[in-house]
Amino acid sequence: MIINFTVNGKSVSMDVMPQKRLLDFIREDLLLTGTKEGCAEGECGACTVILNKKAVHSCLTMTGQLDGGELMTVEGLEKDGELDVLQKMFIKKSAVQCGFCTSGMLMSAKALLMENPHPTQEEIKRAIAGNICRCGGYREIKEAVASAAEMEKEE
Amino acid sequence: MQQKEYRYVGKSLSNDNAYGKVTGAVQYCGDMMAPGMLHIKIKAGEIAHGRVIGADTSGAWKVPGVKAVYTCFNTPDTLYDRGRVASYETAPFQERLFDSHIRYMGERVAAVVADTVEHAQEACRKIKIEYETYPAAVTMEEALREDAPKIHEKGNVYEAEPAVYGDYQSCSAEHVHRSRSHLGRITHLSMETYAVRARYEKGSGKLTVWTGCQTAFGIRSTLGDFLDMPYSKVRVVKTTMGGSFGCKQETVIEPLAAYAAKDLKADVMVVYTREEQINNAMLKHSVDLEVESKVHGDGTIEGMQIKAVLDAGAYLTVSPSYCSVMGGKLGKVYRIPHLRYEGTVVCTNTAVNGSFRSWGSGEIVLAYENHWNQVAEELHMDPIDFRLKNVHQAYDLEPMHRVTVGNTYFHECLIKGREAFQWDQRKKKCAEKNKNGRYRCGVGMALASHTSSKYPYSSDMGNALARIQDDGSLIVHVGIHDHGCGTVMAMRKIAAEIMEIDLEQVEVTEIDTSVDLYDYGCYASRTIYILGQAVKKCCEDLLEKARQMAACKLDSRASLIKYENGEFYKEDEPNERLSLKETAKYAIRVKGEDLYMAASVRSKENPGVPSAHFTQVKVDTYSGMVEVEDCLSVHDVGKALNPDLCVGQVGSGIQQGMGIALCEEIKIDPKTGRTLITNFKNYEVANAVDVPDYQALFIEEGDEYGPFGAKSIGEVVVVPVPPALVAAVNNALGTRLTHLPLTPSVILEAIERQQEEKSHDH
Ligand code: FES
Ligand code: FES
Numbered sequence: 006m007i008i009n010f011t012v013n014g015k016s017v018s019m020d021v022m023p024q025k026r027l028l029d030f031i032r033e034d035l036l037l038t039g040t041k042e043g044c045a046e047g048e049c050g051a052c053t054v055i056l057n058k059k060a061v062h063s064c065l066t067m068t069g070q071l072d073g074g075e076l077m078t079v080e081g082l083e084k085d086g087e088l089d090v091l092q093k094m095f096i097k098k099s100a101v102q103c104g105f106c107t108s109g110m111l112m113s114a115k116a117l118l119m120e121n122p123h124p125t126q127e128e129i130k131r132a133i134a135g136n137i138c139r140c141g142g143y144r145e146i147k148e149a150v151a152s153a154a155e156m157e158k159e160e
Numbered sequence: 161m162q163q164k165e166y167r168y169v170g171k172s173l174s175n176d177n178a179y180g181k182v183t184g185a186v187q188y189c190g191d192m193m194a195p196g197m198l199h200i201k202i203k204a205g206e207i208a209h210g211r212v213i214g215a216d217t218s219g220a221w222k223v224p225g226v227k228a229v230y231t232c233f234n235t236p237d238t239l240y241d242r243g244r245v246a247s248y249e250t251a252p253f254q255e256r257l258f259d260s261h262i263r264y265m266g267e268r269v270a271a272v273v274a275d276t277v278e279h280a281q282e283a284c285r286k287i288k289i290e291y292e293t294y295p296a297a298v299t300m301e302e303a304l305r306e307d308a309p310k311i312h313e314k315g316n317v318y319e320a321e322p323a324v325y326g327d328y329q330s331c332s333a334e335h336v337h338r339s340r341s342h343l344g345r346i347t348h349l350s351m352e353t354y355a356v357r358a359r360y361e362k363g364s365g366k367l368t369v370w371t372g373c374q375t376a377f378g379i380r381s382t383l384g385d386f387l388d389m390p391y392s393k394v395r396v397v398k399t400t401m402g403g404s405f406g407c408k409q410e411t412v413i414e415p416l417a418a419y420a421a422k423d424l425k426a427d428v429m430v431v432y433t434r435e436e437q438i439n440n441a442m443l444k445h446s447v448d449l450e451v452e453s454k455v456h457g458d459g460t461i462e463g464m465q466i467k468a469v470l471d472a473g474a475y476l477t478v479s480p481s482y483c484s485v486m487g488g489k490l491g492k493v494y495r496i497p498h499l500r501y502e503g504t505v506v507c508t509n510t511a512v513n514g515s516f517r518s519w520g521s522g523e524i525v526l527a528y529e530n531h532w533n534q535v536a537e538e539l540h541m542d543p544i545d546f547r548l549k550n551v552h553q554a555y556d557l558e559p560m561h562r563v564t565v566g567n568t569y570f571h572e573c574l575i576k577g578r579e580a581f582q583w584d585q586r587k588k589k590c591a592e593k594n595k596n597g598r599y600r601c602g603v604g605m606a607l608a609s610h611t612s613s614k615y616p617y618s619s620d621m622g623n624a625l626a627r628i629q630d631d632g633s634l635i636v637h638v639g640i641h642d643h644g645c646g647t648v649m650a651m652r653k654i655a656a657e658i659m660e661i662d663l664e665q666v667e668v669t670e671i672d673t674s675v676d677l678y679d680y681g682c683y684a685s686r687t688i689y690i691l692g693q694a695v696k697k698c699c700e701d702l703l704e705k706a707r708q709m710a711a712c713k714l715d716s717r718a719s720l721i722k723y724e725n726g727e728f729y730k731e732d733e734p735n736e737r738l739s740l741k742e743t744a745k746y747a748i749r750v751k752g753e754d755l756y757m758a759a760s761v762r763s764k765e766n767p768g769v770p771s772a773h774f775t776q777v778k779v780d781t782y783s784g785m786v787e788v789e790d791c792l793s794v795h796d797v798g799k800a801l802n803p804d805l806c807v808g809q810v811g812s813g814i815q816q817g818m819g820i821a822l823c824e825e826i827k828i829d830p831k832t833g834r835t836l837i838t839n840f841k842n843y844e845v846a847n848a849v850d851v852p853d854y855q856a857l858f859i860e861e862g863d864e865y866g867p868f869g870a871k872s873i874g875e876v877v878v879v880p881v882p883p884a885l886v887a888a889v890n891n892a893l894g895t896r897l898t899h900l901p902l903t904p905s906v907i908l909e910a911i912e913r914q915q916e917e918k919s920h921d922h
Pocket of ligand 1: 042044050053
């Protein structure tokens with residue numbers, strides 16, 4: 006099946022297996038391995054990507070659902086060599102340890118800020134509640150998201 | 161110790177490779193791709209105990225792309241041990257690649273190597289295994305029976321040598337107190353599951369294995385011995401690791417991947433599913449702990465005895481050693497004249513248990529901290545006051561190992577924590593609030609310590625090799641395995657600090673056995689303390705070598721040459737400067753010498769790392785839910801090289817500790833031996849909503865040997881959290897719950913019991 010979609014801003018037309026998990030399609034066919042698998046059942050958030058402006062679990066999404074859509078993965082956050090403010094804040098606030106949850110975490114946070122540029126602490130927590138990070142206590146991650154929102158406000 | 165102003169050490173500069181991680185550019189093992197790479201899938205067995213008597217693989221071979229199908233009938237019988245981390249170590253050696261004797265539900269019975277994951281998986285499904293079933297011993301109780309089915313030839317039970325100091329039996333004091341604690345199994349839940357790539361080169365006969373491991377040299381020797389290859393031809397490369405918490409300390413699937421690679425002369429990859437990671441890696445032991453103590457009326461401890469029974473699961477692996485180590489950790493926190501520890505390990509027909517962050521500290525500390533909190537209550541003493549009476553002073557003898565506890569600050573941890581957490585005020589407030597109503601408040605605290613090296617369990621050394629490049633930049637090879645917590649960053653800071661060059665000029669490579677000097681592996685919280693010393697010494701020696709070279713060039717004596725900001729100069733001619741770059745170029749071009757240095761350090765001490773945790777909880781008596789409202793961890797780290805990442809570690813300890821105390825448990829069906837939770841969905845962990853905005857406080861008085869005074873932090877962070885939470889819940893409810901985890905149902909049951917007792921009393 007031929008589908009048309011954009012990935013990280015680029016238009017693509019590809020012959021795909023519509024039943025393939027979007028996660029595998031992203032990793033194996035688009036060769037974007039920043040998106041990770043942690044559980045394969047929508048519970049850990051490691052595979053989070055943004056599809057049509059919403060955070061989705063790519064492990065529970067089929068490739069066919071991409072048709073006509075707009076996909077954004079962690080690789081698409083950096084624009085022309087300039088990191089997204091969320092990425093900058095994740096680095097600045099030391100919110101990155103092993104990094105395996107990081108891409109999913111960033112995408113959940115990005116989806117939140119796209120929809121709600123000025124989230125409260127509660128909203129931040131809820132937006133990333135489905136993203137598990139075993140390396141920390143979420144403090145740095147919450148701070149990073151909050152200061153990214155803060156920075157956007159200033160700009 | 162006076163605090164010197166450093167350029168990098170003690171500065172929060174984020175993590176090494178954070179840029180690569182936020183852009184998705186960093187490659188983890190499972191992200192590797194190569195033309196012709198093959199994939200392995202594993203078939204899980206369907207009985208808890210029995211024998212494989214037949215395997216029909218014909219269906220599997222019909223699946224396209226299948227290159228090999230392995231079972232116990234066509235693979236070697238060689239025994240190995242996943243827990244062996246060095247070639248000279250003894251270990252139980254009970255495992256085979258595929259054993260005809262199946263010992264737990266889900267144990268691997270076959271594997272397929274194919275061109276794609278899907279083909280390998282489909283072929284696995286088509287393999288038909290024929291079993292003869294034996295009676296199973298699923299619980300420790302069953303396995304301990306005299307007529308229990310034998311899981312291993314030598315029997316199911318292993319008794320550890322008792323650990324003894326003084327004479328507990330004959331000591332006496334006014335109060336004798338007994339308590340029991342229980343810990344369930346939990347899964348490490350590293351976000352990255354196991355992934356191993358193995359490539360065998362037909363031409364050279366070399367095997368390369370990529371794995372996000374903690375013990376590259378240990379894996380190398382296990383593979384060398386298993387495949388009968390010289391160690392020199394086995395290269396193990398540590399890849400970026402997506403978390404471990406102990407599960408990547410053991411050699412679990414490397415043997416299978418390496419065997420397949422060698423057999424097929426191919427490049428193969430195996431990645432565990434989450435289910436496999438839970439059932440076929442290892443879990444944290446389930447442990448029953450019995451404590452008895454003798455304490456004087458004023459709260460001084462005279463003696464303590466602990467008996468521990470650990471469920472090893474189907475294979476002993478590290479459990480005997482884990483069990484002994486627990487006893488060895490008995491004397492790290494308190495001055496106790498009489499100590500006795502007895503440990504028993506029991507094999508059962510269940511998933512294997514093994515290495516977990518803190519290796520026994522978590523278990524033993526939970527046992528005695530639960531106990532001391534009860535004792536303090538019995539004596540009507542504040543738990544902090546009770547501890548202040550008994551904790552070690554700096555340089556006290558640690559009785560079990562006859563080394564000192566080092567420059568440790570237990571008192572300060574307690575006192576500073578008490579103040580910063582406003583312990584007394586909170587305690588009072590909780591007690592006042594708790595008269596009635598739906599919500600009950602409680603505070604709790606606990607104290608712990610851990611190691612900074614392996615010494616003197618065994619010798620401990622660290623090696624490093626540093627090379628100045630001809631542009632003045634520096635490469636440091638050190639056998640490090642960063643778990644993601646920032647040890648590479650710490651090494652870079654140490655090197656840059658000594659060499660007085662920009663952090664960006666320093667590259668620290670992680671372990672690759674083909675180029676690195678020997679290392680035991682990054683466990684026992686030894687990385688910063690030992691490898692950090694090695695890197696520091698190596699850079700210091702290298703600087704001296706460079707100074708001599710600069711003296712030649714500047715026509716002077718080394719003793720007259722000064723060094724500052726990456727430049728040499730003669731004391732009396734401070735304006736004529738020779739950069740590291742010029743020195744290196746001169747060395748190569750004129751002197752025919754490469755500016756490199758290798759250094760080894762050996763551990764002389766193993767300083768303790770006092771750590772106190774204070775917490776406040778709110779218990780909902782209707783739902784049984786516990787909310788952690790606020791908490792504080794105080795750590796005597798010696799010196800925080802990466803303060804930002806140390807705070808992150810503290811957070812992870814709190815998050816995992818909350819899980820251990822309140823919600824995480826992998827249950828096993830007592831009838832079938834099946835692991836009941838093999839996915840994320842039913843496994844409760846503390847998430848971003850649950851973990852409070854914790855506080856972290858560091859005591860930085862400096863260790864005398866550790867690099868810039870640093871000791872350790874990576875494991876101890878989790879240790880005091882569960883007993884502190886247990887104490888807080890008990891403080892809130894007026895209970896003495898010690899059977900973990902304290903899930904809502906456990907709490908509701910306790911409240912019900914309490915109410916029944918009350919109504920009886922009336
Ligand atoms: S892999 Fe998709 S949510 Fe865990
Ligand atoms: S950084 Fe390791 S899981 Fe989040």
